Structures are given as C-alpha cells and as structure tokens.
Amino acid sequence: MWQPDGWDVRLRLGVLTPHGDVGPESELQAMAPEGVCVHATRVPFGAITTGGVMDPTIPLAPVQAFVEPPYIDEAVSLLAAAPLGAIGIGFTSSSYVLGPDGEQKVLDRLMQHSAGIPVIGTCASAVAGLRQLNVRRIALVDPPWFDAELDRLGAEYFTAQGLDVVAHGPCGLPSNQRSINPSELFAWIIKHTPDEADAVFIGGNGFRSVGIISALEQDLRRPVLTANSSLLWGLLQAAGSAATPSHYGEIFTPERV
Known part of the structure; x- marks a missing residue:
C-alpha cells in the first residue's frame, strides 16, 4: 500500500x-x-x-x-x-x-x-583503495579542465604516497563537464593506458566516469578507480x-x- x-x-x-x-x-x-x-x-x-x-x-x-x-x-x-x-x-x-x-x-x-x-x-581514499588492491603502478587520467600544472601535482601526490605513476595527463576530450560522453572517455582510456600500469585512477569528482568502470575493467583486465x-x-x-x-x-x- x-x-x-x-x-x-x-x-x-x-x-x-x-x-x-x-x-x-x-x-x-x-x-x-x-x-x-x-x-x-x-x-x-x-x-x-x-x-x-x-x-x-x-x-x-x-x-x-x-x-x-x-x-x-x-x-x-x-x-x-x-x-x-x-x-x-x-x-x-x-x-x-x-x-x-x-x-x-x-x-x-x-x-x-x-x-x-x-x-x-x-x-x-584512492591511495588506501589502491593499497587494498596491492597496486604499485598506476595510469592517472585527469579531466580535460585540469591544466598541465594541476595534472603534474596529481602525479606528485601519488608518487609521494609510494606509487609509481607510469602515465598521466588530462584526457583529450572537450573541456566541458556536460560534453563528456562515456563512450568517448572509454575509448580514450583504452587507447592511452600503458601495459605496465597495474591499475587506472580517473581523477576529478566532477568528471563523469563511474558508468564505464566495469567495462574498462573487463577490457583492461585490471582495477579501475575513479575519484x-x-x-x-x-x-x-x-x-x-x-x-x-x-x-x-x-x-x-x-x-x-
């Protein structure tokens, strides 16, 4: 009722x-x-x-x-x-x-x-989660509205926590929150994730990304965490x-x- x-x-x-x-x-x-x-x-x-x-x-x-x-x-x-x-x-x-x-x-x-x-x-939380997963090497994907300096600081953050950042950079998609398309982000990450990365971390809490986590993990065969x-x-x-x-x-x- x-x-x-x-x-x-x-x-x-x-x-x-x-x-x-x-x-x-x-x-x-x-x-x-x-x-x-x-x-x-x-x-x-x-x-x-x-x-x-x-x-x-x-x-x-x-x-x-x-x-x-x-x-x-x-x-x-x-x-x-x-x-x-x-x-x-x-x-x-x-x-x-x-x-x-x-x-x-x-x-x-x-x-x-x-x-x-x-x-x-x-x-x-991301660092604790990566440690829980026994990850040592990560690929860091940042939103397109993060400039090179902010992206560099992100890589330094994880390096300071004992992680090896094997790749990092703002993704090459339109720099507009509303323009982020899950299928385009998925394709970009698949193309730009190096083999030596144990996991992928997608930075930016305002970066539309959680919907592709499962699909990325299936294709990449490694953990994917977002902000x-x-x-x-x-x-x-x-x-x-x-x-x-x-x-x-x-x-x-x-x-x-």
Whole structure:
C-alpha cells in the first residue's frame, strides 16, 4: 500500500561539493547500495559560475581556497548536524594542490567541526583503495579542465604516497563537464593506458566516469578507480558499513572490503 518515502535508510553519508557541481552527489548516489543515501552540502568555489559553467582550465588559487576557512568548516558543521556515518570532500583538485600532508591537515581541522563524524578525502581514499588492491603502478587520467600544472601535482601526490605513476595527463576530450560522453572517455582510456600500469585512477569528482568502470575493467583486465568510486569506498569504510555496490569496480568486490 505505502510507497517508498526515503526514510527507510540504513546509512546516510555526507559529501562536500563545489557549489555549482552536481557530479559528486550524482555519481555517489548512483553507485550507492540499497539503503544508503547521500546528502550534499555545497561549498563556494571561485572557478565555477551559475549553471555549473567553468573556464576551460581551472586556476589553482580557487582550488586551494575551497578547503580554507571559513566556508568549508561551516559546511562541515552544518552537515554534521544530520545523522551521518561519514563525510567526504568531493574535490580531487584540492588534494593535488595541497599534497598528502596538506590534505591530512585539512581533514584533521575539519574533524574539529564534525561532531565526531569521520571526515575523509578523495585522494587519501584512492591511495588506501589502491593499497587494498596491492597496486604499485598506476595510469592517472585527469579531466580535460585540469591544466598541465594541476595534472603534474596529481602525479606528485601519488608518487609521494609510494606509487609509481607510469602515465598521466588530462584526457583529450572537450573541456566541458556536460560534453563528456562515456563512450568517448572509454575509448580514450583504452587507447592511452600503458601495459605496465597495474591499475587506472580517473581523477576529478566532477568528471563523469563511474558508468564505464566495469567495462574498462573487463577490457583492461585490471582495477579501475575513479575519484567518486574511491570516495564512496572510503566513506563506507569510515562508516563501518558492509554495504557493497555492484558493477562499480574490483574495489567493491566482497573479498576486497
């Protein structure tokens, strides 16, 4: 008799996302297992305007400003008032710019505003997931709106964590979130993934990519993680949940979690 009303949820997760970007929460909710709900709080991001429009390449200054006080600290406080199991930062770029140590300092600071709810970062989750998969060498694929400097910082982030980045670069697709076509991204990654890579990491939480994870893994015969699949895996781990998404990569297979 009664229809679903959204209240019958076992676990609620929070994500902090750039104010004009619908990508992180869309992909996280698409992957979320039954009974898991994603709630977003928006944080001002100076490189995005009304309607989610960004420049062809995003400058570094607003990327770093995204994780500086006071806005993101206030966003965590507001989000933490809800009954959440964990909170994630849905923004790869800031991790790249800050590096692993800087990212951890931000997470430690935000934990002071989270009422005890774990706060995790996208790239820190990606590194943990890659280690869980016993990966040593990765191919790093970044969005076309990441310039050469931001891409270089991304490679340095993973290198600093003991991973060998055997290939990296912004993918050669149109620099527009709405223009990203899964089939074109799939073809580009297949063509540009070197044989020596143990796994592929696709950076950018606003980069439409989770829908091709399973197909990529079938063709490449190696794990594929994206920013948002890594973040969801990290959120579920932090929340102590055994819930497992289907069809979104080896990282979520039962023997991996």
